[in-house]
Amino acid sequence: MSDGFFRSRWVDAPRGVEELEPAQLAPGFRAGGAHVGLKNGGATDVGLLVCDAERIDSALVLTRNASAAAPIRVCRDVVDQANVRAAVVNSGNANAETGEKGFADALAMSERAADALGLEVAQVAVAETGVIGVPMPMGSVLQGIEAAAENLAPDHADVFAEAITTTDRWRKLVTLTAGGVTLSAQAKGAGMIQPNMATMLCFVQTDAVVKDPAAALRRAVEPSFNRITVDGQMSTNDTVLLQATGASGRPLPEGLLEAVLLQMAIEIVRDGEGTARAGRIDVTGAADRGEAERVARAIANSPLVKTALYGRDPNWGRIAQAAGAALVGADMDEIGADSIDADELGAETPEANIALRLHRGDARAHVYFADLGHEYVTLNAEYTT
Amino acid sequence: MSDGFFRSRWVDAPRGVEELEPAQLAPGFRAGGAHVGLKNGGATDVGLLVCDAERIDSALVLTRNASAAAPIRVCRDVVDQANVRAAVVNSGNANAETGEKGFADALAMSERAADALGLEVAQVAVAETGVIGVPMPMGSVLQGIEAAAENLAPDHADVFAEAITTTDRWRKLVTLTAGGVTLSAQAKGAGMIQPNMATMLCFVQTDAVVKDPAAALRRAVEPSFNRITVDGQMSTNDTVLLQATGASGRPLPEGLLEAVLLQMAIEIVRDGEGTARAGRIDVTGAADRGEAERVARAIANSPLVKTALYGRDPNWGRIAQAAGAALVGADMDEIGADSIDADELGAETPEANIALRLHRGDARAHVYFADLGHEYVTLNAEYTT
Numbered sequence: 001m002s003d004g005f006f007r008s009r010w011v012d013a014p015r016g017v018e019e020l021e022p023a024q025l026a027p028g029f030r031a032g033g034a035h036v037g038l039k040n041g042g043a044t045d046v047g048l049l050v051c052d053a054e055r056i057d058s059a060l061v062l063t064r065n066a067s068a069a070a071p072i073r074v075c076r077d078v079v080d081q082a083n084v085r086a087a088v089v090n091s092g093n094a095n096a097e098t099g100e101k102g103f104a105d106a107l108a109m110s111e112r113a114a115d116a117l118g119l120e121v122a123q124v125a126v127a128e129t130g131v132i133g134v135p136m137p138m139g140s141v142l143q144g145i146e147a148a149a150e151n152l153a154p155d156h157a158d159v160f161a162e163a164i165t166t167t168d169r170w171r172k173l174v175t176l177t178a179g180g181v182t183l184s185a186q187a188k189g190a191g192m193i194q195p196n197m198a199t200m201l202c203f204v205q206t207d208a209v210v211k212d213p214a215a216a217l218r219r220a221v222e223p224s225f226n227r228i229t230v231d232g233q234m235s236t237n238d239t240v241l242l243q244a245t246g247a248s249g250r251p252l253p254e255g256l257l258e259a260v261l262l263q264m265a266i267e268i269v270r271d272g273e274g275t276a277r278a279g280r281i282d283v284t285g286a287a288d289r290g291e292a293e294r295v296a297r298a299i300a301n302s303p304l305v306k307t308a309l310y311g312r313d314p315n316w317g318r319i320a321q322a323a324g325a326a327l328v329g330a331d332m333d334e335i336g337a338d339s340i341d342a343d344e345l346g347a348e349t350p351e352a353n354i355a356l357r358l359h360r361g362d363a364r365a366h367v368y369f370a371d372l373g374h375e376y377v378t379l380n381a382e383y384t385t
Numbered sequence: 386m387s388d389g390f391f392r393s394r395w396v397d398a399p400r401g402v403e404e405l406e407p408a409q410l411a412p413g414f415r416a417g418g419a420h421v422g423l424k425n426g427g428a429t430d431v432g433l434l435v436c437d438a439e440r441i442d443s444a445l446v447l448t449r450n451a452s453a454a455a456p457i458r459v460c461r462d463v464v465d466q467a468n469v470r471a472a473v474v475n476s477g478n479a480n481a482e483t484g485e486k487g488f489a490d491a492l493a494m495s496e497r498a499a500d501a502l503g504l505e506v507a508q509v510a511v512a513e514t515g516v517i518g519v520p521m522p523m524g525s526v527l528q529g530i531e532a533a534a535e536n537l538a539p540d541h542a543d544v545f546a547e548a549i550t551t552t553d554r555w556r557k558l559v560t561l562t563a564g565g566v567t568l569s570a571q572a573k574g575a576g577m578i579q580p581n582m583a584t585m586l587c588f589v590q591t592d593a594v595v596k597d598p599a600a601a602l603r604r605a606v607e608p609s610f611n612r613i614t615v616d617g618q619m620s621t622n623d624t625v626l627l628q629a630t631g632a633s634g635r636p637l638p639e640g641l642l643e644a645v646l647l648q649m650a651i652e653i654v655r656d657g658e659g660t661a662r663a664g665r666i667d668v669t670g671a672a673d674r675g676e677a678e679r680v681a682r683a684i685a686n687s688p689l690v691k692t693a694l695y696g697r698d699p700n701w702g703r704i705a706q707a708a709g710a711a712l713v714g715a716d717m718d719e720i721g722a723d724s725i726d727a728d729e730l731g732a733e734t735p736e737a738n739i740a741l742r743l744h745r746g747d748a749r750a751h752v753y754f755a756d757l758g759h760e761y762v763t764l765n766a767e768y769t770t
Contacts (some may be wrong), residue, residue, distance in 0.1 A: 054692055067709025067720045097705050097721050132702040133722060236706055303688070303757070303763060311766030317517035320482050324452025334592060335452045336482050372688070373766060377759050380689060381696030 005174040006259065008266045009351050010368070011281055014255045021173040023158040026182040026205040026247045028053045031160035032152040036144035037137070037288045038130060038167075041149040046144035047128050047163025047365035049203060050086040050117050050152060053245040057086040059213035060125060061221050069096030070106040072237060078107065078122060082214070085096025085123040087203060087241055088113035088145055089164050094199060096132040096236040105224070105275035107134045112142045116149035127239045129166055129188065129199040161186040167379075172267045174260065179253035185260050186340035189230075189268030199235040200225065200268055202261070203243075210244035216257060217242045224261035229300050230272035268352070269368050274375030278351050279309050279344075280312035280367040283323075285358035291327070292365035299356065299367075305345075306372035315345030323356055390559040391644065393651040394736050395665055395753070399640045403561040408543040411590040412569040413438045415628040416536040416545035418652030421529035422522070423477025423515060424551075431529035432548025433535060434588060435471040437501050438630040441446045442467040444598035445510060446606050448623035454481030455491040456511035457622060459627075463492065463507060467599070470508040472588060472626055473497050473530055474499035476551050476573070479584060481517040481621040484573045495739040501534035512624045514551055514573065514584040541565050546571040557652045559645065564638035566593035568673050569646050572655030573713075574615075584620040585610065585653055587646070588628075595629035601642060602627045609646035612661070614656035617753040659760025663736050664729075666693050666749040667709075670743035676712070677750035680741070683711035684752075691757035708741055 006013035025031060028117045029051050031042035060081045062072050075081070095102045110124045117124070148163075161173040165188045175184040210216050220380050221240055232269035242257075269278045286292035299305050304320035308315040312326070318334040321344055335356070344352035391398035410416060410541050413435050418429035445466045447457050460466070473494050479489045483625045502509070536544075546558040550573050560569040572587040589611070595601050606625055627642075654663045666684045671677035687707040693700040704727055705720040722740070729737035 018736040065706065065709040066711045066712035067705045069719075083745035097719055099719060099721055102719075105591060132706075165695040193545055229692055231712040236709060247425035303761070307762055310762070312765070317482055320452045321450065321517070324621060327451035328449045334454075334482055334487075336484055372762065374759055374762050376688070377695070377757065377762055381698070381758060 002019065006263050007318035008263055010266060011259055011263045013251050013259055014178060017176050017178040017256070020177055020182070022173045022175050023155045024175050024184070025154050025157045026126050026184040027186070027207045028151040028247055029205045030154050031156040032148040032150070033156065033159040033163040034144040034147035036140040038090055044159055044162040045090055045092045046141060046148055047089045047160045048086065048113060048145065048148040048152065049160050051205070051243055051245060052236060053247060056074050056085055056243055056245055057210050057213045058241065058243045059217040060084065061217055061240040063235055065236050067097065067236050069128065069236040071095055071097055071128045072134065072239065073103055073274060074106045074110055075239070076128050078110065079125050080122040083123055084125045084241060084243060085119050086113060087125040087127060089127045090141060091164050091166050091202070092130040093128060093129045093136050094132045094237050094352055095128045095136050097131065098135060101135060103384040105138050108138060109145060112124050112145045116146055117225040125241055127164070127201050127237070129201055129237050131166060132236065153373065157184055157186055174265055175247040176258055177382065178259065180250040181206060181248045181252060183208065183252070183256060183260065185264060187264040188267065189271050201228050202240045204241065204254065204260070205243050205259070207245045207248040209246040209248070209249055209254060210242070213242050213244055216252070220257040220261045223258060224265040228265045228285040228368045229297065230269060231273065240277055241269055244310055266368055272370035274373060274379045276373050276375065277371045278311050279369050279371070280353050280366055281369065282353070282355045282364065283358065284355070284364040285360060286324060286363040286365070287361040289363045289365065295326045295356065296325050296365045296367045298322045300369035301373055308345050309352060310373035312346050312373035314342045316340040316342035319354065389548045391424055391476050393648055395494065396644055396648045398644055399563060399638050402406040402561050402563040402641065403487050405562055405567070407558045407560050408540045409560050409567040409569070410539050410542045411560065413632055414569070414590040415537040415539050416494055416541040417533040417535070418541065418544040418548040419532035421525040423475055429544055429547040430475055430477045431470065431476045431500060431526060431533055432545045433530065433533040433537060434545050434726070436590070436628055436630060437591060438465035438632060441468060441470055441630055442595050442598045442738060443467060443626065443628045444602040445469065446602055446625040450621045452482065452621050454479050454513065454621040455483055455487035456480055456513045457624065458488055459491040459495055459511050460610040460624070463495065463511050463684040465507040468508055468627060469510045469628060470504050471498060471502050472491065472512060474512045474549050475526060475527040476549050477515040478513060478519055479515045480513045480516045480521050482522060483518065488521060488731045490523050490717050493523060494526060494530060497530045501531055504659050511624055512549070512586050512622070514549060514586055515621050517621065526701065542569055542571055542731035549573040554656050557649055561645065563641055566591060566633045566639070568593065568641060570649060572649040572653065584622040585638040587625045587649055589626065589642070589645070591629045591637065592631070592633040593629055593635055594631040594633070595627070595637060598627050598629055603643040605646045608643060612751065613654050614682065615649045615654060615660065651753055654755050657755035659758055659764045660755040661758050662694050662756045664739055664754050664756070665736065665751055667742065668740045668741050668743065668753065669744060671748040671750070672746040674748045674750065679731040679754040680708050681713045681750045683707045683750040688757055691754065693730050694737060695756035698728045701727035704739065704741055740766050
């Protein structure tokens with residue numbers, strides 16, 4: 001599988017998985033898109049995803065950022081998250097920090113999509129990504145939604161993936177079959193249409209039976225999207241949507257959703273803004289889970305560790321310092337070289353394993369993270385309004 | 386005063402302050418130094434600071450990093466912090482992550498200094514900065530301490546300042562008189578002898594009467610060194626030492642210690658590793674002090690805000706995003722452009738004021754921070770072991 005979708009050393013692909021043509025959505029789903037000028041160069045920037053089955057099980061995971069963007073608030077306040085038949089998306093404008101007008105605009109997108117698809121507004125999720133603080137050009141966006149509704153097709157997963165992409169260097173989409181079910185997924189990562197914030201979006205469609213999609217999605221998001229950090233910055237727009245028709249009559253194979261979301265999450269780290277290398281920090285022997293998590297994130301978000309990963313410097317002292325800062329006030333021995341495995345910081349591998357063993361208890365946690373290099377600074381600083 | 390020591394727009398120098406020759410220590414203090422090869426190029430890398438008065442009031446503030454270096458542990462466990470007559474310092478080796486041997490080495494430095502000065506070990510503080518995880522070359526260090534003891538002089542504050550300096554671009558020392566007392570101070574900031582961690586050290590000497598030096602130092606450190614961040618990384622070695630002889634019979638003028646430490650703190654930010662610009666984020670209207678603090682630090686440590694400061698991009702959306710992430714889960718309106726003053730992010734000023742007004746209560750907090758630019762990455766990544 002190493003040349004296929006599951007190419008990370010950190011992902012175990014479930015047995016018996018077969019990759020299909022990634023533009024082909026799972027049975028029962030269609031997608032479409034249009035270009036309305038939110039992005040330059042004619043790329044698809046408005047998209048629709050719809051499930052033709054009358055009955056669907058769905059779940060949404062949304063950012064908890066207190067400055068959540070308008071589409072997030074529409075999904076929270078208006079959408080029936082267990083019954084999402086369709087999603088309307090755009091890239092190029094995040095519709096964030098746009099106030100009441102932004103909320104009305106996101107709601108209008110949902111309404112127009114519902115009209116075009118013969119659905120209720122509560123059945124249409126909205127997701128947007130791109131520049132923030134800029135009003136949406138609603139005339140062209142609403143026209144784009146109608147145009148997208150007219151070109152819906154079962155093999156337009158690639159069109160939909162383009163409709164959510166900002167500066168991702170490569171597209172993130174996959175279609176898999178295993179255990180008699182098909183699952184397709186599209187994601188976009190830490191990109192920007194203009195240097196603003198990174199946003200991750202992910203859409204998953206399947207004909208499997210998923211009895212409690214909210215629980216299934218939570219279980220799969222926790223070890224994947226909730227364990228990655230590019231720059232420690234939670235976006236205003238992060239959204240994951242799972243839709244399951246149940247048409248196959250078969251359950252999701254054990255671990256399939258987890259593996260797909262983990263690979264997507266790692267793709268997002270690897271394709272982070274200016275990322276050259278990714279790391280995985282594994283903290284063991286912590287007093288409790290909260291402590292393990294705090295230490296792992298302190299290391300993953302330390303600019304000194306991130307620049308060492310970038311510069312291939314096996315500088316274990318920076319791991320010790322970041323861990324010590326996270327354990328501030330604790331009464332412990334020094335964290336010495338013998339408790340740290342930082343060799344791969346200095347190795348050629350694009351995915352570096354780093355480990356820290358504490359001697360405080362049995363708890364552990366790991367986090368996947370991006371390095372910090374010149375490309376990050378260039379992308380985020382060398383933009384002058 | 387703008388060409389003098391108090392050159393930051395953020396510091397109000399107390400009235401009636403006069404600057405003296407900065408190499409001249411406050412009355413009753415002498416300093417000396419030696420070069421033993423911890424740093425290249427012949428620069429002074431071992432130093433001694435001693436108070437000749439028999440009686441002294443002193444206080445130490447030490448890093449709370451759980452991986453605290455050996456000299457910190459000696460100061461915690463062996464030194465009588467209220468009665469510190471002398472300090473022995475070195476730059477070029479932090480003596481951190483050096484285990485039991487490191488502790489013994491730091492203690493041996495204190496013992497040799499005590500011998501040379503006719504003091505008790507408990508009266509000699511130790512402070513070290515530089516590369517971590519490397520054993521100290523104790524033979525030459527102990528010889529250096531003896532050499533430093535032989536050239537002690539009241540006008541060697543500059544020698545002592547050099548003995549604590551790593552890659553600071555400019556020296557940080559000042560001697561002031563006000564209200565009948567003299568105060569001298571030397572600091573070093575976010576530098577590195579080899580790309581490791583930033584450490585701040587600061588030494589303050591005065592002939593003023595300071596009745597409760599621990600309380601006075603805490604009061605002055607809280608709004609100064611505890612309100613700065615270069616890269617959010619707490620060092621293993623941070624140390625501030627205040628020594629007061631009381632020989633003048635006069636108290637410290639109101640605000641003098643606070644102003645000196647604040648200017649020193651801002652010097653450390655301005656001279657941070659690869660820093661081009663400094664910012665001050667002021668958060669008002671928070672629900673409580675903890676929330677104000679959390680939001681201010683989230684903004685100050687956001688790499689997106691730091692790169693915007695570097696790139697002179699008045700990108701208020703990044704302030705909103707960082708604040709929203711710090712207020713995760715809160716039920717609040719969007720933080721819009723009208724609550725953020727980010728104009729100076731895009732201005733030419735080397736010290737940029739940024740403000741965020743929340744509408745959740747009356748609490749406020751501010752933090753001084755460094756930008757994040759190519760120089761930071763170069764200094765911290767382009768070092769290959």
